[in-house]
Amino acid sequence: MKTVDIPLVRLRCVAMTMVSHDPPGSVSDSMLREPPAQPEPPTRRRRLRVSIQSKLLVMLLATSVLSSAVVGVIGYESGRSSLRASVFDRLTEIRQSQTRQLEGGISDLENSLVVYSRGTTATEAVEAFTVGFDDLSSATISPAQQQALDDYYTKRFAKDKKEQTGEDFDVTGLVPTTPAARYLQAHYTAPFGYLDQPEVDWDAVIANDDAHDGSSWSAANAAYNGFFRELVTRFKYEDALLLDTRGNVIYTAYKGVDLGTNILTGPYKGSDLNGAFQRAIDAGSKDYVGVTDFGEYRPSTEPTAWFVAPVGPPGQVKGVMALQFPVSKINEMMTMGGHWKDAGMGDTGETIIVGPDDLMRSNTRLFIENPEEYRREVVEAGTPPDIADDAIRQHGTTLVQPVATQSAKYAEQGQQGTLIADDYLGNESLQAYAPVHIPGLRWGVVAKIDTSEAFAPVTAFTKQLVVSTVLIILAVSVAALLLARLFVRPIRRLEAGAEQVSTGVYGTTIPVETRDEFGDLTVAFNEMSRNLAIKEDLLEEHRREIDRMMASMMPETVMTRYRDGEETIASDHQDVTVIFAQVAGLDDVSADLTSEESLLIVNKLVHQFDLAAQRLGIERVRSLRNGYLATCGLNVPRIDQVRRTVDFALEMHRIVVRFNGTDGTSLELKAAIHSGTVSSGLVGRASPVYDIWGETVDLVYRVQAETPDAGVFVTSTVHDAMDDSASFTEADPITVAGHPQPTWRLAVSS
Structure with missing residues (x-):
C-alpha cells in the first residue's frame, strides 16, 4: 500500500505560521479563524490565548537555568585521580603476584628436576x-x-x-x-x-x-x-x-x-x-x-x-x-583456579601470558567461562574466525589466540607499567604489564580489567555528587516537568496521528480539546486525514484493477519486474515444451453467425482450454480468435513437461470433440508440439505484450502451418521423450534450414 508521509516538522511549521501575528484578513488568519457560525470576540481570544512560542520560550529558559545549575554543581573530576591511581595500584599488585608465582613455580620444578636427574x-x-x-x-x-x-x-x-x-x-x-x-x-x-x-x-x-x-x-x-x-x-x-x-x-x-x-x-x-x-x-x-x-x-x-x-x-x-x-x-596458576573474584579481579579481570610471537601461553577467562561468547567477541575484535574455531576445537587459546596489544609489546621489550587501551577482545581496559624472568623464555604477563568495571568507584562517587545536587533542585524540576507534559500533550497526539497516517492508516481523527493553535491544527489535520483516506481508496481500487488486467496478460514474475520499473524484461528458459493449436473449421461455423455469437463460441472453447491448462500445469502465453499458444516448464520448471503438454493436446482434442457433439459442429484440432530452449519477455514499450520466441517456437509454428491435415503433430524431440507412453504414426517431414525435420502424428481417440 502506498503511504503518505506527514513529517512532524511540517506540522510544526504550520503551527509557527499560526502563531505569527498576521493582520486580520490575511491567508493565515482566515485559515485559522473559527467557523463563522460561532465567532468569538477578538479581544477575549487574545486575552485567553497563550502562544506556542511563549510556552517554548518559558521551557527553554527553565531548561537553560537548570542545565547551568547542574553543570556548575557536578564536580566530576573531584577525587577521580586518586581513585584511578588506586585501581592501577591494585592491578599492578595482582600482576606482580602472578609473576612471582609463575617464576617461583618454574624455579621449584627446575630444582626438583636437578635432584631427580642427578x-x-x-x-x-x-x-x-x-x-x-x-x-x-x-x-x-x-x-x-x-x-x-x-x-x-x-x-x-x-x-x-x-x-x-x-x-x-x-x-x-x-x-x-x-x-x-x-x-x-x-x-x-x-x-x-x-x-x-x-x-x-x-x-x-x-x-x-x-x-x-x-x-x-x-x-x-x-x-x-x-x-x-x-x-x-x-x-x-x-x-x-x-x-x-x-x-x-x-x-x-x-x-x-x-x-x-x-x-x-x-x-x-x-x-x-x-x-x-x-x-x-x-x-x-x-x-x-x-x-x-x-x-x-x-x-x-x-x-x-x-x-x-x-x-x-x-x-x-x-x-x-x-x-x-x-x-x-600454566593455566592453573594464571586463572587462579577459576576464583578470579576472590583474587580481586571482579567480573572481567584476568591475567594472561604472551609469548614473543604475540600468541597466548595460557587460556583466557572468557574462553573458560563461555567459549561461544569468547568466539563472538574475539571475531568482532578482528581475530579471524578460523583462529577462534581452532581455539575451541583444541580446548584452549595457547599458541592460538593472538594478543597484538601495546601492553604485550612493551612486556616483550622488557618494560613494565600500566596503560589504558583496547584489549584482544576489543574492550577498553586497564592493563598492567611486565616481562617474566625465566631463563630461556621471553614471556610477558599482562593483567587487565575492563575500564567500565575498574572505574566503577569513580562512577559511584560521581553519582553520589549528582544525587546530592539533584535533590536541591528536585522541586523546580517536578514543576517544570508537569508544565512540559501539559504543553506537549497536544503535540504528542498530533505526532501519533501523523505516524498513523505515515504508516497508511488514513482517516485517523484526533479529538479537538483546546481552543488555541493546537485546536486549529487538529481540525486541519483531521480534514487532511479524511481527504487522504478517500484518495487512497480510489487509488487502491485502481491498483487492483490494473493488477487483475496485468495478471491476465503476463506471468506474475514478469509482472513484478515490470512494476519494479525494468524496461527490458527478457529471460532464457531451458527444457520448455511449446504447443500451438488452431481449431480448423471455425471460420466456416462463424460465417453464418453474428460477431457476438462467433465470439461466444471462441470464448467457450478458450475457457475450457484454460481450465485444462490450469489442471495440467500448462502456462498459456496468449490466445487469439483461432490460435492458442501455451508452454510447460517456462516459469515453473517441471521434469515431466513433455508428457504434460502431450496430455494437454489430447485434452484439447477431447474438448473439441465434445463441443462438436453438443453444438453439432465439425471442428478439428490442428496442433504442433516441440521442446527446447525458449526466450520470453515483454515486447513493446507503450503497450507491452508478453510473448515467447526462439527456434523452438519457430519450429512449432512451421510444423503446425505446413502439416496439411488436422491432428496433433510432434517433433523428434517430443517423440523420443515420450518413448512408449503414447502412440504415434510417422507423418510427412518438413524442411528446416535445408534439412528434413521428421514429424509424428499423435494417435488420438475420436
Whole structure:
C-alpha cells in the first residue's frame, strides 16, 4: 500500500505560521479563524490565548537555568585521580603476584628436576633402559602385531590429531621402522589403543609395568616404571622421557608414539625437544635444566613445553631426562583456579601470558567461562574466525589466540607499567604489564580489567555528587516537568496521528480539546486525514484493477519486474515444451453467425482450454480468435513437461470433440508440439505484450502451418521423450534450414 508521509516538522511549521501575528484578513488568519457560525470576540481570544512560542520560550529558559545549575554543581573530576591511581595500584599488585608465582613455580620444578636427574634411580634407569633398548636392535614382531600397530596409527593416532587440528592427519612416515621402536610400541603402545573407545585409557598405559615378553627392556620397565609414574602423577607432568646420548627415546611413562624413536633423526626431529636435548648433552655434568617455550610436539594433542636435564653421576652424562610440561599447569596458576573474584579481579579481570610471537601461553577467562561468547567477541575484535574455531576445537587459546596489544609489546621489550587501551577482545581496559624472568623464555604477563568495571568507584562517587545536587533542585524540576507534559500533550497526539497516517492508516481523527493553535491544527489535520483516506481508496481500487488486467496478460514474475520499473524484461528458459493449436473449421461455423455469437463460441472453447491448462500445469502465453499458444516448464520448471503438454493436446482434442457433439459442429484440432530452449519477455514499450520466441517456437509454428491435415503433430524431440507412453504414426517431414525435420502424428481417440 502506498503511504503518505506527514513529517512532524511540517506540522510544526504550520503551527509557527499560526502563531505569527498576521493582520486580520490575511491567508493565515482566515485559515485559522473559527467557523463563522460561532465567532468569538477578538479581544477575549487574545486575552485567553497563550502562544506556542511563549510556552517554548518559558521551557527553554527553565531548561537553560537548570542545565547551568547542574553543570556548575557536578564536580566530576573531584577525587577521580586518586581513585584511578588506586585501581592501577591494585592491578599492578595482582600482576606482580602472578609473576612471582609463575617464576617461583618454574624455579621449584627446575630444582626438583636437578635432584631427580642427578639421583641414582634416574642414572640406573637410563643405564638399564639403554641396555634393554640395544638388546632390541634385531627384535621382530609378528604380522598380527604389525597390523595392530598400523591400526593404532591410522585409527587412533590419526583420529586424535584430526580432532585437535580439524584436518586429516597423514601418518605416513610416522609408523616406526626400526626394530626396537616397532617392538616396544607393539608391546606397550598398540595394545592400549582401544580402537572401539573414544580415547586411550592412559591410566592403564602408565600402570602397565611389564608386558611379560621376557625382554631386558621389560625388566627395566618393571623396576623403574613406578618411580617415573610417581614423578609424573605427583607433579602433573604430561609425560616423562628418558633419552640416551644418541638421541633415542629409550623410555616414556605413557608409552606414546615417540617411544623408541630418535629425536635427532626420527620423525619428530623438528620439535623443540631436539635443541633442548643437544643443549643438555653439551652442558655436561653441570646442574643444568633447560626450559623450552610451548610449541607443537606431534605425539601430543596440546601445546608442549619441556624441562630437560642431563642424567648421570657427577662428571658423567648417561642420558637426558625430559619432562613434558602441560599447559594446564600454566593455566592453573594464571586463572587462579577459576576464583578470579576472590583474587580481586571482579567480573572481567584476568591475567594472561604472551609469548614473543604475540600468541597466548595460557587460556583466557572468557574462553573458560563461555567459549561461544569468547568466539563472538574475539571475531568482532578482528581475530579471524578460523583462529577462534581452532581455539575451541583444541580446548584452549595457547599458541592460538593472538594478543597484538601495546601492553604485550612493551612486556616483550622488557618494560613494565600500566596503560589504558583496547584489549584482544576489543574492550577498553586497564592493563598492567611486565616481562617474566625465566631463563630461556621471553614471556610477558599482562593483567587487565575492563575500564567500565575498574572505574566503577569513580562512577559511584560521581553519582553520589549528582544525587546530592539533584535533590536541591528536585522541586523546580517536578514543576517544570508537569508544565512540559501539559504543553506537549497536544503535540504528542498530533505526532501519533501523523505516524498513523505515515504508516497508511488514513482517516485517523484526533479529538479537538483546546481552543488555541493546537485546536486549529487538529481540525486541519483531521480534514487532511479524511481527504487522504478517500484518495487512497480510489487509488487502491485502481491498483487492483490494473493488477487483475496485468495478471491476465503476463506471468506474475514478469509482472513484478515490470512494476519494479525494468524496461527490458527478457529471460532464457531451458527444457520448455511449446504447443500451438488452431481449431480448423471455425471460420466456416462463424460465417453464418453474428460477431457476438462467433465470439461466444471462441470464448467457450478458450475457457475450457484454460481450465485444462490450469489442471495440467500448462502456462498459456496468449490466445487469439483461432490460435492458442501455451508452454510447460517456462516459469515453473517441471521434469515431466513433455508428457504434460502431450496430455494437454489430447485434452484439447477431447474438448473439441465434445463441443462438436453438443453444438453439432465439425471442428478439428490442428496442433504442433516441440521442446527446447525458449526466450520470453515483454515486447513493446507503450503497450507491452508478453510473448515467447526462439527456434523452438519457430519450429512449432512451421510444423503446425505446413502439416496439411488436422491432428496433433510432434517433433523428434517430443517423440523420443515420450518413448512408449503414447502412440504415434510417422507423418510427412518438413524442411528446416535445408534439412528434413521428421514429424509424428499423435494417435488420438475420436
